[in-house]
Amino acid sequence: MSATPSAVERPLNFSSPYLRAHLVRDAVDYTVEGRTIVVNPGVTPVTIAEEPRKTIPPLSSTVLADTRIEKADALLLLRSAPDGTDITGITAEPGWSHLADLLGPGEFPRETALHRSPQDDINTVLFDPAHVLGERENATDLREFNVRANLWFSPAGTDCAVHNSHDFIEVHTQVHGLGRMQRFRDRDHASLYQDVLMSPGYTTPDPFCATGPQCTYHYPWHQYRADTDCIWLAIEYHPVPRALRTLHPVTTPNPLENHS
Numbered sequence: 001m002s003a004t005p006s007a008v009e010r011p012l013n014f015s016s017p018y019l020r021a022h023l024v025r026d027a028v029d030y031t032v033e034g035r036t037i038v039v040n041p042g043v044t045p046v047t048i049a050e051e052p053r054k055t056i057p058p059l060s061s062t063v064l065a066d067t068r069i070e071k072a073d074a075l076l077l078l079r080s081a082p083d084g085t086d087i088t089g090i091t092a093e094p095g096w097s098h099l100a101d102l103l104g105p106g107e108f109p110r111e112t113a114l115h116r117s118p119q120d121d122i123n124t125v126l127f128d129p130a131h132v133l134g135e136r137e138n139a140t141d142l143r144e145f146n147v148r149a150n151l152w153f154s155p156a157g158t159d160c161a162v163h164n165s166h167d168f169i170e171v172h173t174q175v176h177g178l179g180r181m182q183r184f185r186d187r188d189h190a191s192l193y194q195d196v197l198m199s200p201g202y203t204t205p206d207p208f209c210a211t212g213p214q215c216t217y218h219y220p221w222h223q224y225r226a227d228t229d230c231i232w233l234a235i236e237y238h239p240v241p242r243a244l245r246t247l248h249p250v251t252t253p254n255p256l257e258n259h260s
């Protein structure tokens, strides 16, 4: 990866020899060197400097190789270890935990091999969740979100637990191996109604949730399933309470504030 003079680049706190992960801020004419998973965590399309001009849409990703990005507020760049590397060792890297240890006694089954990396604070973004989630055509109610990212690991054949509750919007990108995000009618594998197959560089389109009352999100029953040993990236958009927003105003201009 090659930084342009204006770009600010740093390793994410879950970067390791198994997976090099970087955050690039304020990229302009930014060169992506070598084969790299490039994630656009923002709500503005990111243009690839090739003809015909095409974009990485908001909340999505692609695999790029030796090309340039015209402009991006933020990009996540991920490079997995070479083929043949035993990636199971990633869970011994600093800050990784079994989810049962993170959630506490009785909250998650110890026998389900689901491990999480440290979480990194990426940035703060403004968007209308109803617009981003496809519930209205135009953005009319911009809200502030803290963007956080972490990796997950599960070995081949793991069903990572069907659940339907989050107080944030989540988006998943496959980084290593083959897996799937699945939706169910009930908390029952037999009620599966959608199976989204994922290979490295793929991000599930259209976040799974819908808006609920008072900045809550309504999720269907869903789970990740690892078909092979898998690493995947979660990006979480946590709504910032409006009182906190007053105390810590964001620097990104909010066009709606000019009309209030």
Ligand SMILES: [Fe+2]
Pocket: 163, 166, 170, 222
């Ligand atoms: Fe989830």
